[in-house]
Amino acid sequence: MxxxxxxxxxxxxxxxxxxxxxxxxxxxxxxxxxxxxxxxxxxxxxxxxxxxxxxxxxxxxxxxxxxxxxxxxxxxxxxxxxxxxxxxxxxxxxxxxxxxxxxxxxxxxxxxxxxxxxxxxxxxxxxxxxxPGIDRPALAALLPTLGEHDVIMLDLGANTECDVQNLVQFAVMGAAYARTVNGLKKPRVKLLNIGTEELKGTDELKEAAALLREASYLPMQFDGFTEGDQLSRGKMDVVVTDGFSGNIALKTAEGTARFVTDLLRRAFTSSLRSKAGFALSRPALHMLKVHLDPNNHNGAVFLxxxxxxxxxxxxxxxxxxxxxxxxxxxxxxxDITRRIGEDLDNFRAHAFAEAAQ
Missing domain, CATH: 3.40.718.10 (Isopropylmalate Dehydrogenase)
Incomplete structure:
Protein backbone atom coordinates (compact mmCIF):
# COMPACT_ATOMS: atom_id res chain seq x y z
CA MET A 1 0.00 0.00 0.00
CA PRO A 132 4.06 23.64 15.16
CA GLY A 133 2.51 26.85 16.46
CA ILE A 134 -0.99 25.34 16.81
CA ASP A 135 -2.22 24.58 20.32
CA ARG A 136 -5.49 22.96 19.28
CA PRO A 137 -6.95 21.87 15.94
CA ALA A 138 -10.29 23.33 14.90
CA LEU A 139 -13.26 22.00 12.96
CA ALA A 140 -14.15 24.29 10.03
CA ALA A 141 -17.10 24.06 7.64
CA LEU A 142 -18.76 26.00 4.83
CA LEU A 143 -22.14 27.65 5.49
CA PRO A 144 -24.40 28.99 2.71
CA THR A 145 -24.77 32.76 2.33
CA LEU A 146 -26.44 35.33 0.09
CA GLY A 147 -23.00 36.38 -1.12
CA GLU A 148 -20.80 35.08 -3.89
CA HIS A 149 -19.07 32.56 -1.60
CA ASP A 150 -20.01 30.33 1.30
CA VAL A 151 -18.70 31.53 4.66
CA ILE A 152 -16.15 29.44 6.56
CA MET A 153 -16.87 29.04 10.26
CA LEU A 154 -14.59 27.60 12.94
CA ASP A 155 -14.43 26.14 15.53
CA LEU A 156 -17.62 24.05 15.31
CA GLY A 157 -17.20 21.82 18.34
CA ALA A 158 -13.65 20.54 18.67
CA ASN A 159 -12.82 22.93 21.54
CA THR A 160 -15.56 24.08 23.91
CA GLU A 161 -13.27 26.60 25.64
CA CYS A 162 -10.70 28.74 23.81
CA ASP A 163 -8.15 31.31 24.91
CA VAL A 164 -6.84 34.32 22.99
CA GLN A 165 -4.11 32.41 21.15
CA ASN A 166 -6.57 29.70 20.09
CA LEU A 167 -8.85 32.31 18.50
CA VAL A 168 -5.96 34.02 16.70
CA GLN A 169 -4.70 30.67 15.41
CA PHE A 170 -8.22 29.78 14.22
CA ALA A 171 -8.35 33.07 12.31
CA VAL A 172 -5.04 32.33 10.57
CA MET A 173 -6.14 28.80 9.68
CA GLY A 174 -9.60 29.91 8.53
CA ALA A 175 -8.14 32.57 6.26
CA ALA A 176 -5.76 30.03 4.69
CA TYR A 177 -8.73 27.70 4.15
CA ALA A 178 -10.75 30.49 2.50
CA ARG A 179 -7.88 31.26 0.15
CA THR A 180 -7.71 27.58 -0.79
CA VAL A 181 -11.38 26.65 -1.12
CA ASN A 182 -12.90 29.94 -2.30
CA GLY A 183 -9.87 31.32 -4.13
CA LEU A 184 -9.77 34.57 -2.14
CA LYS A 185 -6.52 36.56 -1.95
CA LYS A 186 -7.38 38.41 1.28
CA PRO A 187 -10.43 36.90 3.05
CA ARG A 188 -12.58 39.07 5.32
CA VAL A 189 -12.35 37.68 8.86
CA LYS A 190 -14.65 38.44 11.80
CA LEU A 191 -15.03 37.21 15.37
CA LEU A 192 -18.49 36.03 16.48
CA ASN A 193 -19.69 38.21 19.35
CA ILE A 194 -22.83 39.49 21.10
CA GLY A 195 -22.41 42.87 19.42
CA THR A 196 -20.23 44.70 16.91
CA GLU A 197 -18.95 47.37 19.30
CA GLU A 198 -15.31 47.05 20.39
CA LEU A 199 -16.23 47.15 24.09
CA LYS A 200 -18.60 44.16 23.89
CA GLY A 201 -17.71 40.51 24.48
CA THR A 202 -15.36 38.55 26.68
CA ASP A 203 -11.82 39.62 27.48
CA GLU A 204 -10.55 36.81 25.23
CA LEU A 205 -12.53 38.14 22.26
CA LYS A 206 -11.41 41.72 22.79
CA GLU A 207 -7.76 40.76 23.15
CA ALA A 208 -7.88 38.47 20.10
CA ALA A 209 -9.45 41.31 18.10
CA ALA A 210 -6.66 43.67 19.15
CA LEU A 211 -4.00 41.20 18.01
CA LEU A 212 -5.70 40.57 14.67
CA ARG A 213 -6.11 44.29 13.97
CA GLU A 214 -2.34 44.68 14.30
CA ALA A 215 -1.63 41.74 11.97
CA SER A 216 -2.18 43.68 8.75
CA TYR A 217 0.82 41.88 7.21
CA LEU A 218 -1.14 38.61 7.08
CA PRO A 219 -3.11 37.68 3.92
CA MET A 220 -6.46 38.47 5.55
CA GLN A 221 -8.64 41.49 6.26
CA PHE A 222 -9.81 41.57 9.87
CA ASP A 223 -13.18 43.36 10.07
CA GLY A 224 -13.91 43.19 13.80
CA PHE A 225 -16.97 41.55 15.33
CA THR A 226 -20.16 40.12 13.88
CA GLU A 227 -23.42 38.92 15.41
CA GLY A 228 -25.12 35.61 14.69
CA ASP A 229 -27.86 37.12 12.53
CA GLN A 230 -25.24 38.25 9.99
CA LEU A 231 -23.70 34.84 9.30
CA SER A 232 -25.68 34.26 6.11
CA ARG A 233 -25.54 37.79 4.67
CA GLY A 234 -22.34 37.28 2.67
CA LYS A 235 -20.51 40.20 4.29
CA MET A 236 -17.61 38.09 5.58
CA ASP A 237 -15.55 35.12 4.40
CA VAL A 238 -14.43 33.63 7.75
CA VAL A 239 -16.16 33.62 11.14
CA VAL A 240 -14.09 32.66 14.19
CA THR A 241 -15.49 31.49 17.51
CA ASP A 242 -15.00 28.89 20.24
CA GLY A 243 -16.34 25.40 19.64
CA PHE A 244 -19.18 25.75 22.15
CA SER A 245 -20.67 28.85 20.52
CA GLY A 246 -19.84 27.63 17.03
CA ASN A 247 -21.63 24.32 17.42
CA ILE A 248 -24.74 26.03 18.80
CA ALA A 249 -24.71 28.55 15.93
CA LEU A 250 -24.31 25.78 13.35
CA LYS A 251 -27.12 23.64 14.75
CA THR A 252 -29.38 26.70 15.01
CA ALA A 253 -28.73 27.57 11.37
CA GLU A 254 -29.42 23.99 10.25
CA GLY A 255 -32.62 23.88 12.31
CA THR A 256 -33.78 27.20 10.88
CA ALA A 257 -33.21 25.94 7.34
CA ARG A 258 -35.32 22.84 8.04
CA PHE A 259 -38.00 25.00 9.68
CA VAL A 260 -38.25 27.26 6.63
CA THR A 261 -38.51 24.38 4.16
CA ASP A 262 -41.06 22.49 6.30
CA LEU A 263 -43.12 25.65 6.79
CA LEU A 264 -43.19 26.31 3.05
CA ARG A 265 -44.16 22.70 2.35
CA ARG A 266 -47.03 22.96 4.83
CA ALA A 267 -48.18 26.31 3.45
CA PHE A 268 -48.21 25.12 -0.16
CA THR A 269 -50.32 22.03 0.64
CA SER A 270 -52.90 23.76 2.85
CA SER A 271 -55.46 24.47 0.07
CA LEU A 272 -56.12 24.19 -3.65
CA ARG A 273 -55.13 27.81 -4.11
CA SER A 274 -51.87 27.16 -2.29
CA LYS A 275 -51.15 24.16 -4.49
CA ALA A 276 -51.69 26.33 -7.57
CA GLY A 277 -49.31 28.88 -6.11
CA PHE A 278 -46.77 26.11 -5.55
CA ALA A 279 -46.85 25.22 -9.24
CA LEU A 280 -46.08 28.83 -10.19
CA SER A 281 -43.37 29.15 -7.52
CA ARG A 282 -41.65 25.82 -8.19
CA PRO A 283 -38.51 27.23 -9.92
CA ALA A 284 -37.83 29.65 -7.06
CA LEU A 285 -38.52 26.99 -4.44
CA HIS A 286 -36.16 24.58 -6.19
CA MET A 287 -33.42 27.22 -6.02
CA LEU A 288 -34.12 27.63 -2.29
CA LYS A 289 -33.97 23.87 -1.75
CA VAL A 290 -30.64 23.61 -3.58
CA HIS A 291 -29.19 26.51 -1.58
CA LEU A 292 -30.22 25.03 1.79
CA ASP A 293 -29.37 21.40 1.00
CA PRO A 294 -26.51 20.43 3.37
CA ASN A 295 -25.19 18.01 0.74
CA ASN A 296 -24.22 21.02 -1.38
CA HIS A 297 -22.04 22.40 1.44
CA ASN A 298 -20.66 19.13 2.77
CA GLY A 299 -17.11 18.68 4.00
CA ALA A 300 -15.93 19.97 7.38
CA VAL A 301 -12.16 20.06 7.87
CA PHE A 302 -9.94 19.46 10.90
CA LEU A 303 -7.44 22.31 10.55
CA ASP A 335 -1.02 22.39 0.04
CA ILE A 336 -3.05 24.07 2.77
CA THR A 337 -0.87 22.69 5.58
CA ARG A 338 2.12 24.57 4.14
CA ARG A 339 0.06 27.75 3.73
CA ILE A 340 -1.08 27.65 7.36
CA GLY A 341 2.48 27.01 8.52
CA GLU A 342 3.83 29.98 6.55
CA ASP A 343 1.16 32.33 7.92
CA LEU A 344 1.80 31.17 11.49
CA ASP A 345 5.56 31.62 11.07
CA ASN A 346 4.92 35.13 9.76
CA PHE A 347 2.65 35.96 12.69
CA ARG A 348 5.11 34.63 15.27
CA ALA A 349 8.04 36.46 13.67
CA HIS A 350 6.23 39.81 13.84
CA ALA A 351 5.07 39.13 17.40
CA PHE A 352 8.62 38.29 18.45
CA ALA A 353 10.00 41.43 16.76
CA GLU A 354 7.44 43.63 18.50
CA ALA A 355 8.18 42.04 21.88
CA ALA A 356 11.89 42.65 21.39
CA GLN A 357 11.42 46.38 20.78
Whole structure:
Protein backbone atom coordinates (compact mmCIF):
# COMPACT_ATOMS: atom_id res chain seq x y z
CA MET A 1 0.00 0.00 0.00
CA UNK A 2 3.04 2.30 -0.23
CA UNK A 3 2.50 5.29 -2.48
CA UNK A 4 4.29 5.58 -5.76
CA UNK A 5 5.96 8.92 -6.56
CA UNK A 6 3.31 9.89 -9.11
CA UNK A 7 0.48 9.52 -6.57
CA UNK A 8 1.43 12.72 -4.75
CA UNK A 9 -1.42 15.21 -4.48
CA UNK A 10 1.01 18.04 -5.12
CA UNK A 11 1.58 16.60 -8.60
CA UNK A 12 -2.12 16.83 -9.37
CA UNK A 13 -3.31 13.34 -8.38
CA UNK A 14 -4.64 13.44 -4.80
CA UNK A 15 -4.93 10.05 -3.11
CA UNK A 16 -7.77 10.00 -0.57
CA UNK A 17 -8.42 7.35 2.07
CA UNK A 18 -12.16 6.76 2.45
CA UNK A 19 -13.74 5.31 5.59
CA UNK A 20 -16.28 3.24 3.66
CA UNK A 21 -18.17 2.18 6.81
CA UNK A 22 -18.81 5.61 8.36
CA UNK A 23 -22.08 7.52 8.28
CA UNK A 24 -25.75 6.60 8.25
CA UNK A 25 -25.73 5.13 4.73
CA UNK A 26 -22.50 3.12 4.85
CA UNK A 27 -20.66 1.87 1.73
CA UNK A 28 -23.51 2.74 -0.66
CA UNK A 29 -23.23 6.51 -0.06
CA UNK A 30 -19.45 6.57 0.33
CA UNK A 31 -18.72 4.60 -2.84
CA UNK A 32 -21.47 6.44 -4.71
CA UNK A 33 -19.68 9.67 -3.82
CA UNK A 34 -16.38 8.25 -5.08
CA UNK A 35 -18.00 7.38 -8.44
CA UNK A 36 -19.39 10.90 -8.82
CA UNK A 37 -16.03 12.42 -7.89
CA UNK A 38 -14.20 10.31 -10.47
CA UNK A 39 -16.65 11.35 -13.19
CA UNK A 40 -15.75 15.00 -12.66
CA UNK A 41 -12.06 14.39 -11.86
CA UNK A 42 -10.66 11.11 -13.26
CA UNK A 43 -7.18 11.88 -11.88
CA UNK A 44 -8.27 11.18 -8.28
CA UNK A 45 -7.16 7.97 -6.56
CA UNK A 46 -8.81 6.29 -3.57
CA UNK A 47 -8.15 3.80 -0.79
CA UNK A 48 -11.52 2.29 0.15
CA UNK A 49 -11.13 1.09 3.73
CA UNK A 50 -13.80 -1.10 5.29
CA UNK A 51 -15.31 -4.56 5.62
CA UNK A 52 -14.34 -6.18 2.32
CA UNK A 53 -17.44 -8.42 2.41
CA UNK A 54 -19.60 -5.27 2.24
CA UNK A 55 -17.35 -3.07 0.10
CA UNK A 56 -16.62 -5.54 -2.73
CA UNK A 57 -20.27 -6.17 -3.73
CA UNK A 58 -20.96 -2.43 -3.80
CA UNK A 59 -17.78 -1.89 -5.78
CA UNK A 60 -18.82 -4.50 -8.35
CA UNK A 61 -22.26 -2.91 -8.68
CA UNK A 62 -20.72 0.43 -9.62
CA UNK A 63 -18.37 1.39 -12.45
CA UNK A 64 -14.87 2.58 -11.55
CA UNK A 65 -12.01 3.50 -13.92
CA UNK A 66 -9.22 0.93 -13.84
CA UNK A 67 -6.58 1.67 -11.23
CA UNK A 68 -8.56 4.43 -9.53
CA UNK A 69 -9.46 2.53 -6.35
CA UNK A 70 -7.84 0.05 -3.99
CA UNK A 71 -9.78 -1.86 -1.32
CA UNK A 72 -8.19 -2.26 2.12
CA UNK A 73 -9.93 -4.62 4.54
CA UNK A 74 -10.78 -3.25 8.00
CA UNK A 75 -12.28 -5.81 10.39
CA UNK A 76 -14.01 -3.24 12.63
CA UNK A 77 -15.98 0.01 12.42
CA UNK A 78 -16.61 2.74 14.99
CA UNK A 79 -20.21 3.18 16.10
CA UNK A 80 -22.00 6.53 16.00
CA UNK A 81 -22.50 6.51 19.78
CA UNK A 82 -19.07 5.15 20.69
CA UNK A 83 -17.04 7.19 23.16
CA UNK A 84 -13.78 8.69 21.83
CA UNK A 85 -11.79 6.84 24.51
CA UNK A 86 -13.21 3.50 23.33
CA UNK A 87 -12.60 4.41 19.68
CA UNK A 88 -8.96 5.24 20.41
CA UNK A 89 -8.34 1.77 21.85
CA UNK A 90 -9.70 0.13 18.69
CA UNK A 91 -8.34 2.63 16.16
CA UNK A 92 -5.79 0.29 14.53
CA UNK A 93 -8.47 -2.20 13.39
CA UNK A 94 -11.28 0.21 12.45
CA UNK A 95 -11.99 1.70 9.04
CA UNK A 96 -11.82 5.25 10.43
CA UNK A 97 -8.58 4.67 12.30
CA UNK A 98 -6.95 2.95 9.34
CA UNK A 99 -7.97 5.78 6.98
CA UNK A 100 -6.33 8.37 9.25
CA UNK A 101 -3.25 6.19 9.75
CA UNK A 102 -2.90 5.96 5.96
CA UNK A 103 -2.33 9.75 5.99
CA UNK A 104 0.21 9.41 8.81
CA UNK A 105 2.12 6.71 6.90
CA UNK A 106 2.14 8.71 3.65
CA UNK A 107 -0.11 6.21 1.89
CA UNK A 108 -2.81 8.86 1.35
CA UNK A 109 -2.86 12.66 1.08
CA UNK A 110 -6.14 13.04 2.99
CA UNK A 111 -8.68 10.97 4.93
CA UNK A 112 -12.47 11.27 4.68
CA UNK A 113 -15.09 9.83 7.02
CA UNK A 114 -18.78 10.39 7.75
CA UNK A 115 -18.49 8.66 11.11
CA UNK A 116 -18.41 9.67 14.77
CA UNK A 117 -17.03 13.23 15.01
CA UNK A 118 -15.65 12.93 18.53
CA UNK A 119 -13.89 9.67 17.74
CA UNK A 120 -12.52 11.15 14.52
CA UNK A 121 -11.03 14.13 16.30
CA UNK A 122 -9.48 11.98 19.03
CA UNK A 123 -7.90 9.55 16.57
CA UNK A 124 -6.68 12.31 14.25
CA UNK A 125 -5.08 14.31 17.08
CA UNK A 126 -3.27 11.25 18.43
CA UNK A 127 -2.13 9.94 15.05
CA UNK A 128 -1.20 13.19 13.28
CA UNK A 129 -0.48 15.61 16.14
CA UNK A 130 -0.88 19.36 15.83
CA UNK A 131 1.26 21.56 13.61
CA PRO A 132 4.06 23.64 15.16
CA GLY A 133 2.51 26.85 16.46
CA ILE A 134 -0.99 25.34 16.81
CA ASP A 135 -2.22 24.58 20.32
CA ARG A 136 -5.49 22.96 19.28
CA PRO A 137 -6.95 21.87 15.94
CA ALA A 138 -10.29 23.33 14.90
CA LEU A 139 -13.26 22.00 12.96
CA ALA A 140 -14.15 24.29 10.03
CA ALA A 141 -17.10 24.06 7.64
CA LEU A 142 -18.76 26.00 4.83
CA LEU A 143 -22.14 27.65 5.49
CA PRO A 144 -24.40 28.99 2.71
CA THR A 145 -24.77 32.76 2.33
CA LEU A 146 -26.44 35.33 0.09
CA GLY A 147 -23.00 36.38 -1.12
CA GLU A 148 -20.80 35.08 -3.89
CA HIS A 149 -19.07 32.56 -1.60
CA ASP A 150 -20.01 30.33 1.30
CA VAL A 151 -18.70 31.53 4.66
CA ILE A 152 -16.15 29.44 6.56
CA MET A 153 -16.87 29.04 10.26
CA LEU A 154 -14.59 27.60 12.94
CA ASP A 155 -14.43 26.14 15.53
CA LEU A 156 -17.62 24.05 15.31
CA GLY A 157 -17.20 21.82 18.34
CA ALA A 158 -13.65 20.54 18.67
CA ASN A 159 -12.82 22.93 21.54
CA THR A 160 -15.56 24.08 23.91
CA GLU A 161 -13.27 26.60 25.64
CA CYS A 162 -10.70 28.74 23.81
CA ASP A 163 -8.15 31.31 24.91
CA VAL A 164 -6.84 34.32 22.99
CA GLN A 165 -4.11 32.41 21.15
CA ASN A 166 -6.57 29.70 20.09
CA LEU A 167 -8.85 32.31 18.50
CA VAL A 168 -5.96 34.02 16.70
CA GLN A 169 -4.70 30.67 15.41
CA PHE A 170 -8.22 29.78 14.22
CA ALA A 171 -8.35 33.07 12.31
CA VAL A 172 -5.04 32.33 10.57
CA MET A 173 -6.14 28.80 9.68
CA GLY A 174 -9.60 29.91 8.53
CA ALA A 175 -8.14 32.57 6.26
CA ALA A 176 -5.76 30.03 4.69
CA TYR A 177 -8.73 27.70 4.15
CA ALA A 178 -10.75 30.49 2.50
CA ARG A 179 -7.88 31.26 0.15
CA THR A 180 -7.71 27.58 -0.79
CA VAL A 181 -11.38 26.65 -1.12
CA ASN A 182 -12.90 29.94 -2.30
CA GLY A 183 -9.87 31.32 -4.13
CA LEU A 184 -9.77 34.57 -2.14
CA LYS A 185 -6.52 36.56 -1.95
CA LYS A 186 -7.38 38.41 1.28
CA PRO A 187 -10.43 36.90 3.05
CA ARG A 188 -12.58 39.07 5.32
CA VAL A 189 -12.35 37.68 8.86
CA LYS A 190 -14.65 38.44 11.80
CA LEU A 191 -15.03 37.21 15.37
CA LEU A 192 -18.49 36.03 16.48
CA ASN A 193 -19.69 38.21 19.35
CA ILE A 194 -22.83 39.49 21.10
CA GLY A 195 -22.41 42.87 19.42
CA THR A 196 -20.23 44.70 16.91
CA GLU A 197 -18.95 47.37 19.30
CA GLU A 198 -15.31 47.05 20.39
CA LEU A 199 -16.23 47.15 24.09
CA LYS A 200 -18.60 44.16 23.89
CA GLY A 201 -17.71 40.51 24.48
CA THR A 202 -15.36 38.55 26.68
CA ASP A 203 -11.82 39.62 27.48
CA GLU A 204 -10.55 36.81 25.23
CA LEU A 205 -12.53 38.14 22.26
CA LYS A 206 -11.41 41.72 22.79
CA GLU A 207 -7.76 40.76 23.15
CA ALA A 208 -7.88 38.47 20.10
CA ALA A 209 -9.45 41.31 18.10
CA ALA A 210 -6.66 43.67 19.15
CA LEU A 211 -4.00 41.20 18.01
CA LEU A 212 -5.70 40.57 14.67
CA ARG A 213 -6.11 44.29 13.97
CA GLU A 214 -2.34 44.68 14.30
CA ALA A 215 -1.63 41.74 11.97
CA SER A 216 -2.18 43.68 8.75
CA TYR A 217 0.82 41.88 7.21
CA LEU A 218 -1.14 38.61 7.08
CA PRO A 219 -3.11 37.68 3.92
CA MET A 220 -6.46 38.47 5.55
CA GLN A 221 -8.64 41.49 6.26
CA PHE A 222 -9.81 41.57 9.87
CA ASP A 223 -13.18 43.36 10.07
CA GLY A 224 -13.91 43.19 13.80
CA PHE A 225 -16.97 41.55 15.33
CA THR A 226 -20.16 40.12 13.88
CA GLU A 227 -23.42 38.92 15.41
CA GLY A 228 -25.12 35.61 14.69
CA ASP A 229 -27.86 37.12 12.53
CA GLN A 230 -25.24 38.25 9.99
CA LEU A 231 -23.70 34.84 9.30
CA SER A 232 -25.68 34.26 6.11
CA ARG A 233 -25.54 37.79 4.67
CA GLY A 234 -22.34 37.28 2.67
CA LYS A 235 -20.51 40.20 4.29
CA MET A 236 -17.61 38.09 5.58
CA ASP A 237 -15.55 35.12 4.40
CA VAL A 238 -14.43 33.63 7.75
CA VAL A 239 -16.16 33.62 11.14
CA VAL A 240 -14.09 32.66 14.19
CA THR A 241 -15.49 31.49 17.51
CA ASP A 242 -15.00 28.89 20.24
CA GLY A 243 -16.34 25.40 19.64
CA PHE A 244 -19.18 25.75 22.15
CA SER A 245 -20.67 28.85 20.52
CA GLY A 246 -19.84 27.63 17.03
CA ASN A 247 -21.63 24.32 17.42
CA ILE A 248 -24.74 26.03 18.80
CA ALA A 249 -24.71 28.55 15.93
CA LEU A 250 -24.31 25.78 13.35
CA LYS A 251 -27.12 23.64 14.75
CA THR A 252 -29.38 26.70 15.01
CA ALA A 253 -28.73 27.57 11.37
CA GLU A 254 -29.42 23.99 10.25
CA GLY A 255 -32.62 23.88 12.31
CA THR A 256 -33.78 27.20 10.88
CA ALA A 257 -33.21 25.94 7.34
CA ARG A 258 -35.32 22.84 8.04
CA PHE A 259 -38.00 25.00 9.68
CA VAL A 260 -38.25 27.26 6.63
CA THR A 261 -38.51 24.38 4.16
CA ASP A 262 -41.06 22.49 6.30
CA LEU A 263 -43.12 25.65 6.79
CA LEU A 264 -43.19 26.31 3.05
CA ARG A 265 -44.16 22.70 2.35
CA ARG A 266 -47.03 22.96 4.83
CA ALA A 267 -48.18 26.31 3.45
CA PHE A 268 -48.21 25.12 -0.16
CA THR A 269 -50.32 22.03 0.64
CA SER A 270 -52.90 23.76 2.85
CA SER A 271 -55.46 24.47 0.07
CA LEU A 272 -56.12 24.19 -3.65
CA ARG A 273 -55.13 27.81 -4.11
CA SER A 274 -51.87 27.16 -2.29
CA LYS A 275 -51.15 24.16 -4.49
CA ALA A 276 -51.69 26.33 -7.57
CA GLY A 277 -49.31 28.88 -6.11
CA PHE A 278 -46.77 26.11 -5.55
CA ALA A 279 -46.85 25.22 -9.24
CA LEU A 280 -46.08 28.83 -10.19
CA SER A 281 -43.37 29.15 -7.52
CA ARG A 282 -41.65 25.82 -8.19
CA PRO A 283 -38.51 27.23 -9.92
CA ALA A 284 -37.83 29.65 -7.06
CA LEU A 285 -38.52 26.99 -4.44
CA HIS A 286 -36.16 24.58 -6.19
CA MET A 287 -33.42 27.22 -6.02
CA LEU A 288 -34.12 27.63 -2.29
CA LYS A 289 -33.97 23.87 -1.75
CA VAL A 290 -30.64 23.61 -3.58
CA HIS A 291 -29.19 26.51 -1.58
CA LEU A 292 -30.22 25.03 1.79
CA ASP A 293 -29.37 21.40 1.00
CA PRO A 294 -26.51 20.43 3.37
CA ASN A 295 -25.19 18.01 0.74
CA ASN A 296 -24.22 21.02 -1.38
CA HIS A 297 -22.04 22.40 1.44
CA ASN A 298 -20.66 19.13 2.77
CA GLY A 299 -17.11 18.68 4.00
CA ALA A 300 -15.93 19.97 7.38
CA VAL A 301 -12.16 20.06 7.87
CA PHE A 302 -9.94 19.46 10.90
CA LEU A 303 -7.44 22.31 10.55
CA UNK A 304 -4.13 22.49 12.39
CA UNK A 305 -3.03 18.86 12.12
CA UNK A 306 0.06 17.42 10.41
CA UNK A 307 -2.20 15.86 7.82
CA UNK A 308 -5.55 16.46 6.12
CA UNK A 309 -8.75 15.02 7.58
CA UNK A 310 -12.24 15.81 6.25
CA UNK A 311 -15.54 15.11 8.03
CA UNK A 312 -18.68 14.42 6.00
CA UNK A 313 -22.22 14.77 7.33
CA UNK A 314 -23.34 11.44 8.77
CA UNK A 315 -26.50 11.51 6.64
CA UNK A 316 -24.80 12.68 3.44
CA UNK A 317 -25.85 11.08 0.16
CA UNK A 318 -23.55 10.35 -2.78
CA UNK A 319 -23.68 13.98 -3.93
CA UNK A 320 -22.72 15.18 -0.45
CA UNK A 321 -19.82 12.71 -0.22
CA UNK A 322 -18.65 13.84 -3.67
CA UNK A 323 -18.61 17.45 -2.51
CA UNK A 324 -16.60 16.51 0.59
CA UNK A 325 -14.10 14.68 -1.65
CA UNK A 326 -13.82 17.86 -3.70
CA UNK A 327 -12.93 19.83 -0.56
CA UNK A 328 -10.24 17.28 0.32
CA UNK A 329 -8.79 17.33 -3.20
CA UNK A 330 -8.59 21.14 -3.31
CA UNK A 331 -6.82 21.24 0.05
CA UNK A 332 -4.29 18.66 -1.12
CA UNK A 333 -3.59 20.41 -4.41
CA UNK A 334 -3.22 23.81 -2.74
CA ASP A 335 -1.02 22.39 0.04
CA ILE A 336 -3.05 24.07 2.77
CA THR A 337 -0.87 22.69 5.58
CA ARG A 338 2.12 24.57 4.14
CA ARG A 339 0.06 27.75 3.73
CA ILE A 340 -1.08 27.65 7.36
CA GLY A 341 2.48 27.01 8.52
CA GLU A 342 3.83 29.98 6.55
CA ASP A 343 1.16 32.33 7.92
CA LEU A 344 1.80 31.17 11.49
CA ASP A 345 5.56 31.62 11.07
CA ASN A 346 4.92 35.13 9.76
CA PHE A 347 2.65 35.96 12.69
CA ARG A 348 5.11 34.63 15.27
CA ALA A 349 8.04 36.46 13.67
CA HIS A 350 6.23 39.81 13.84
CA ALA A 351 5.07 39.13 17.40
CA PHE A 352 8.62 38.29 18.45
CA ALA A 353 10.00 41.43 16.76
CA GLU A 354 7.44 43.63 18.50
CA ALA A 355 8.18 42.04 21.88
CA ALA A 356 11.89 42.65 21.39
CA GLN A 357 11.42 46.38 20.78
Missing amino acids: NRSPDSSGLNGTPRIAIDAMGGDNGPAAMLGGVVRALRSDPSLRFLLIGDEAQVRPELERLSFPAGSVEVVHAPDAIGSAEKPSQALRRAKTTSMGMAIRAVKKGQADAALSAGNTGAMMAIAKLALRTM GLNGLVVKSHGGANAKGVCNAIGVAARMVRN
